[in-house]
Amino acid sequence: MPQVATRPDRHDRLGAFLTRLGPIRNHYKVVPGLYAVGTPTAEAPVLVTGNYKLSFDALRFSLTGIDAWILVVDTRGVNVWCAAGKGTFSTAEIVHSVKHTRLADFISHRRLIVPQLGATGVSASEVKKGCGFSVIYGPIKADDLPAFLKQGESAGEAMRTVTFPLKERLVLIPVELYLQLKQLALIMVIGFVISGVSPEIFSLSAAWRRGLLLFAATVIGMVCGSALVPALLPWLPGRQFWIKGLWPSLLAGTALLLSTAVPPAPVDQIALLLWIVAVSSFQAMNFTGCTPYTSPSGVEFEMRRGVPLQILLAVAATLLWLASPFLNT
Amino acid sequence: MKDYRYIPDTATLRLDTETCIGCGLCQTVCPHRIFVVADKKARIEDRDACMECGACARNCPVEAITVTPGVGCAVEIIARWVNGITGRTVMKGCC
Numbered sequence: 199m200p201q202v203a204t205r206p207d208r209h210d211r212l213g214a215f216l217t218r219l220g221p222i223r224n225h226y227k228v229v230p231g232l233y234a235v236g237t238p239t240a241e242a243p244v245l246v247t248g249n250y251k252l253s254f255d256a257l258r259f260s261l262t263g264i265d266a267w268i269l270v271v272d273t274r275g276v277n278v279w280c281a282a283g284k285g286t287f288s289t290a291e292i293v294h295s296v297k298h299t300r301l302a303d304f305i306s307h308r309r310l311i312v313p314q315l316g317a318t319g320v321s322a323s324e325v326k327k328g329c330g331f332s333v334i335y336g337p338i339k340a341d342d343l344p345a346f347l348k349q350g351e352s353a354g355e356a357m358r359t360v361t362f363p364l365k366e367r368l369v370l371i372p373v374e375l376y377l378q379l380k381q382l383a384l385i386m387v388i389g390f391v392i393s394g395v396s397p398e399i400f401s402l403s404a405a406w407r408r409g410l411l412l413f414a415a416t417v418i419g420m421v422c423g424s425a426l427v428p429a430l431l432p433w434l435p436g437r438q439f440w441i442k443g444l445w446p447s448l449l450a451g452t453a454l455l456l457s458t459a460v461p462p463a464p465v466d467q468i469a470l471l472l473w474i475v476a477v478s479s480f481q482a483m484n485f486t487g488c489t490p491y492t493s494p495s496g497v498e499f500e501m502r503r504g505v506p507l508q509i510l511l512a513v514a515a516t517l518l519w520l521a522s523p524f525l526n527t
Numbered sequence: 528m529k530d531y532r533y534i535p536d537t538a539t540l541r542l543d544t545e546t547c548i549g550c551g552l553c554q555t556v557c558p559h560r561i562f563v564v565a566d567k568k569a570r571i572e573d574r575d576a577c578m579e580c581g582a583c584a585r586n587c588p589v590e591a592i593t594v595t596p597g598v599g600c601a602v603e604i605i606a607r608w609v610n611g612i613t614g615r616t617v618m619k620g621c622c
């Protein structure tokens with residue numbers, strides 16, 4: 199039986215850093231199975247989680263001084279909430295893990311503490327039917343587990359209510375930006391080409407000069423939609439995310455145009471502003487998936503309004519950008 | 528959630544009060560505290576705050592709750608649209 203520490207070591211910290219940054223976010227796993235925290239007896243509580251290492255770590259680090267079992271279910275390295283939505287953190291998977299680890303041989307009671315956010319994929323009554331264990335839904339946050347256990351495995355309203363404070367929004371930003379590097383590279387290749395189209399067919403100097411401007415505009419749009427919108431989420435006007443994405447980009451876009459030492463041609467300016475707003479609105483809309491309060495029906499509702507506008511803005515920006523060199527000669 | 532309100536009148540959540548036996552599990556699992564159980568019957572308190580995660584419906588022992596569950600994620604929906612149009616799995620969703 200592997201016994202795990204309740205304090206992070208150097209590797210845990212480095213792994214957490216890289217995962218938060220982006221590069222290894224999909225491969226940060228622990229081996230599914232049964233783990234011991236402290237020196238659990240047959241009466242100790244059994245805490246169920248997925249095999250995403252950050253979730254597993256958050257769980258064990260919250261258990262300092264507590265003797266418990268951790269049953270790690272195979273969620274393919276995805277956190278419990280996402281996995282529950284996708285069906286990998288499920289009734290069947292829990293039943294399978296209970297049987298596979300022969301949990302009943304180690305434990306005298308028949309209770310599993312399952313994270314509340316896992317309930318999306320788990321039916322308490324079917325788990326009971328499948329393996330004889332009763333599911334008790336634990337608190338939303340691992341940090342609340344000690345209090346939950348002390349209160350006789352019961353949670354108050356606060357522990358059962360999902361929140362989305364600034365700190366939780368901020369940690370999502372690096373991955374959000376990281377995920378756009380590929381799109382950014384692609385946009386830049388195309389951007390470089392269309393920036394060089396000119397009355398003399400193709401101008402390398404224009405491609406370079408205008409291409410850089412376009413690059414700056416794209417990065418600003420992405421930062422607005424994927425960093426400023428998450429950070430300022432509750433304070434931005436509008437409930438729909440594509441609307442929230444408009445405000446920071448209008449401000450930042452205007453600031454960019456005012457701050458450029460050599461101001462671009464007026465048509466270019468309009469094109470850049472439209473482009474920044476389109477990118478930001480789109481990225482803001484994509485942030486819906488990271489929040490714990492947007493419903494799929496709501497997201498589809500807002501996309502039917504936001505996406506046509508974003509396409510319109512992007513097409514207008516592209517046409518103006520292409521036309522500009524011909525208008526200024 | 529008090530700090531965040533999403534789009535009203537879109538959630539597909541429905542409750543059949545007749546069928547409900549008042550076990551209270553929906554109230555326990557809902558991360559947005561949508562349900563209140565009183566006098567052996569559940570009641571929807573705030574439908575507009577529902578994020579359609581489906582936890583309540585999955586755990587209701589008598590299937591009194593219906594909701595079209597899913598993840599409220601634009602990337603996911605774009606993938607569905609693109610795949611629907613092309614008839615192939617061109618895009619994978621997020622997480």
Ligand code: SF4
Nearest residue numbers: 557577578580581583
């Ligand atoms: S679907 Fe999720 S958010 Fe909506 S009422 Fe059920 S548990 Fe609550």
Ligand code: SF4
Nearest residue numbers: 547548550551553587
């Ligand atoms: S889970 Fe179903 S039966 Fe239980 S209180 Fe809720 S609606 Fe009623």
